Amino acid sequence: MNGASMGGSSSRIRAASIKAASIARNDVNDSRSDNAENAASIPSHHLTLPSANTSADASKYSKRRKPRKYISNMTKLAAVVMTMCLTLVVFFYMHPSNTRFVKNQSSPLLREQLLAHLPKKHAHFHKKQDSNVAHDGTRQLEKSFHKVRSQTDANDAETHIDAVLNDWQAALDDEIVHNFRGGIRWTRPYLLPPLRKVVGQDDVTHQNQEQHKNSKAEAHFFKATNRMRTMFDWEHEWEELLKKQQRDKSGGAASSLGPRVDYTDSKHYMYPPLPADEHVLPPDPAIYPPLQPLSQVMETWPQDEDYDFEKHGYIHEQLWHFNFTNPVELKLAQVLRDHELPFKLYNVPELVEANVKWTDDYVSAGFGGLHESNAGLFGFGNNNIPFASGVAQESPNNYFAFFTPKQWNVHRMGLPPTRNSDWTFSKWAKHAKYADAVQLSYDQPHVYWQAGVDRMERYSEPSKWTFISRDLPSFASPTENFFVFSPQEQKGIQCRFGERGVVAATHYDGGRNVVGMVTGAKRYILSPPHQCSKLGVFTSKRSPIYRHSLLNFAHIQYLKDDTATQEQAKGMSDEEREWLERASQALSVETVLKAGEALYIPSHWFHYIISVQKSAQCNVRSGINQEGNPAFGNRETVERCLAE
Numbered sequence: 001m002n003g004a005s006m007g008g009s010s011s012r013i014r015a016a017s018i019k020a021a022s023i024a025r026n027d028v029n030d031s032r033s034d035n036a037e038n039a040a041s042i043p044s045h046h047l048t049l050p051s052a053n054t055s056a057d058a059s060k061y062s063k064r065r066k067p068r069k070y071i072s073n074m075t076k077l078a079a080v081v082m083t084m085c086l087t088l089v090v091f092f093y094m095h096p097s098n099t100r101f102v103k104n105q106s107s108p109l110l111r112e113q114l115l116a117h118l119p120k121k122h123a124h125f126h127k128k129q130d131s132n133v134a135h136d137g138t139r140q141l142e143k144s145f146h147k148v149r150s151q152t153d154a155n156d157a158e159t160h161i162d163a164v165l166n167d168w169q170a171a172l173d174d175e176i177v178h179n180f181r182g183g184i185r186w187t188r189p190y191l192l193p194p195l196r197k198v199v200g201q202d203d204v205t206h207q208n209q210e211q212h213k214n215s216k217a218e219a220h221f222f223k224a225t226n227r228m229r230t231m232f233d234w235e236h237e238w239e240e241l242l243k244k245q246q247r248d249k250s251g252g253a254a255s256s257l258g259p260r261v262d263y264t265d266s267k268h269y270m271y272p273p274l275p276a277d278e279h280v281l282p283p284d285p286a287i288y289p290p291l292q293p294l295s296q297v298m299e300t301w302p303q304d305e306d307y308d309f310e311k312h313g314y315i316h317e318q319l320w321h322f323n324f325t326n327p328v329e330l331k332l333a334q335v336l337r338d339h340e341l342p343f344k345l346y347n348v349p350e351l352v353e354a355n356v357k358w359t360d361d362y363v364s365a366g367f368g369g370l371h372e373s374n375a376g377l378f379g380f381g382n383n384n385i386p387f388a389s390g391v392a393q394e395s396p397n398n399y400f401a402f403f404t405p406k407q408w409n410v411h412r413m414g415l416p417p418t419r420n421s422d423w424t425f426s427k428w429a430k431h432a433k434y435a436d437a438v439q440l441s442y443d444q445p446h447v448y449w450q451a452g453v454d455r456m457e458r459y460s461e462p463s464k465w466t467f468i469s470r471d472l473p474s475f476a477s478p479t480e481n482f483f484v485f486s487p488q489e490q491k492g493i494q495c496r497f498g499e500r501g502v503v504a505a506t507h508y509d510g511g512r513n514v515v516g517m518v519t520g521a522k523r524y525i526l527s528p529p530h531q532c533s534k535l536g537v538f539t540s541k542r543s544p545i546y547r548h549s550l551l552n553f554a555h556i557q558y559l560k561d562d563t564a565t566q567e568q569a570k571g572m573s574d575e576e577r578e579w580l581e582r583a584s585q586a587l588s589v590e591t592v593l594k595a596g597e598a599l600y601i602p603s604h605w606f607h608y609i610i611s612v613q614k615s616a617q618c619n620v621r622s623g624i625n626q627e628g629n630p631a632f633g634n635r636e637t638v639e640r641c642l643a644e
Contacts, residue, residue, distance in 0.1 A: 142168065146188070169220070176232075186555070269592070271317050295556055395419075404546070432447075451497075457492075506535055510603060513602075522610065523590060535606060551583055
């Protein structure tokens with residue numbers, strides 16, 4: 001807001017205040033005139049005053065009347081003050097810079113009262129949009145941004161680009177608050193790596209992405225504020241679901257707000273037989289792990305749908321599962337780990353125990369989200385157990401692509417794919433339960449909760465550890481064990497709390513990765529390093545998307561040739577189509593990681609993660625294995641990854 005506009009606003013506010021006060025005084029004078037006229041019309045015998053024959057009577061009458069006059073004047077003064085305050089509030093919210101705040105008020109009544117005073121130029125805030133209108137709006141703004149960013153006249157582009165970005169962000173905010181279904185969101189072509197490498201060109205050059213430092217004015221593109229003060233549409237729906245559940249229980253009917261399918265139930269799975277002994281290991285790479293094209297994986301179990309048990313019977317696991325408490329089986333698992341091959345462990349004691357302990361209230365207290373007295377019930381917040389730190393991330397749909405914010409140039413790349421939110425863990429947990437209960441659609445807003453433990457925490461006294469380290473001691477151990485087998489290279493603990501539908505874009509980690517599932521279940525799709533060139537991964541360290549891809553594998557289904565599919569795929573760019581055609585041939589293996597299980601992901605193996613229900617997972621990495629497995633590739637394989 002510039003000085004001129006501020007001065008103009010102040011003048012209007014002062015004028016409005018003076019006018020309001022004048023109106024109030026006129027109302028008072030009119031009231032007095034009306035009272036006088038009414039008094040003149042009353043018969044004279046009704047106006048007879050009490051006897052004033054004595055000074056005592058006069059004094060008594062006088063004392064009785066004065067308080068009424070005093071109270072009347074105070075009431076009038078209060079009315080004037082309230083009118084002036086209301087005028088100031090209305091003029092404050094009328095300013096264009098405040099319309100976004102008005103939209104997101106937590107009180108619908110207050111929001112309607114304030115919007116009633118907005119000028120006609122902001123009339124679009126009054127309209128209740130449906131999902132199609134909302135999606136068309138953001139799609140058009142995205143196209144507008146692409147057009148402006150492509151202008152050759154840089155000065156002219158800069159003149160308009162900020163306005164387009166702000167409008168685009170405001171439209172997305174509206175969709176998130178009102179729980180809109182936004183339809184298919186295609187990957188922007190300028191956010192994909194070049195399809196064919198050119199000598200001297202890297203991912204950064206392709207994006208026209210210079211080294212960029214975000215300004216304070218761009219901070220709101222990366223972090224949403226006032227979310228905790230906002231009443232979202234889904235919260236009203238959730239409250240109604242809880243009321244209905246209570247009515248059903250009162251009536252004796254069975255009622256559940258949990259997921260439609262509980263993927264933690266072992267009865268849904270068929271497991272492959274284990275190798276007879278360690279002498280047959282390592283296995284023939286043509287046999288284990290059994291790889292198949294990604295298109296086949298997605299056709300058997302479409303990304304954004306529940307598994308079709310009627311059609312397929314069971315979920316057929318492909319990775320070997322070893323019992324952690326069985327020394328013989330654990331020794332077999334170690335052979336696979338040493339040969340950089342993926343596998344799973346079950347019956348992991350600390351994961352089983354944490355599964356019981358990690359209720360929503362317990363975890364919320366661990367993040368400092370409960371009132372101090374309630375957090376104290378779990379022992380958090382005192383000198384012995386410090387709070388852990390975590391943050392919520394929001395997306396307008398279920399797809400979460402990770403990036404480095406400080407390197408993301410909004411003027412060249414547009415809005416980032418996700419944004420941090422000020423939600424507490426407790427609010428996230430409520431939304432995750434809502435997502436399970438209503439089977440939240442892929443194109444509705446989703447939220448991911450992320451947390452981490454600093455690598456140095458393990459060197460402090462265990463009594464000073466956060467609940468994550470205390471409950472997962474093998475992950476936090478400063479000494480060698482099966483999960484942390486190179487303690488000096490441990491990079492800390494990362495935890496991800498997912499809700500139904502959340503998808504984490506495919507990426508690789510340099511470190512040898514052990515993922516432990518504490519609650520719920522997630523689906524992991526793994527691809528070996530030598531499939532790198534098919535996955536659309538950014539290979540330049542200067543890219544904000546380094547080591548990650550922005551391809552949404554759910555879009556592989558739109559490569560089909562039938563008329564109906566092609567009609568749906570009209571908005572897909574040629575660049576995305578060609579990349580998806582390549583990705584569909586990427587060799588992959590999938591598994592569902594359930595509560596109490598751990599998954600070993602070798603160095604530089606790609607993993608694409610789908611939360612099939614509300615879940616909590618933590619992982620720890622133990623340094624980089626440079627050699628990898630000759631049959632599947634290694635660090636050098638991904639570093640020279642080229643799109644051929």
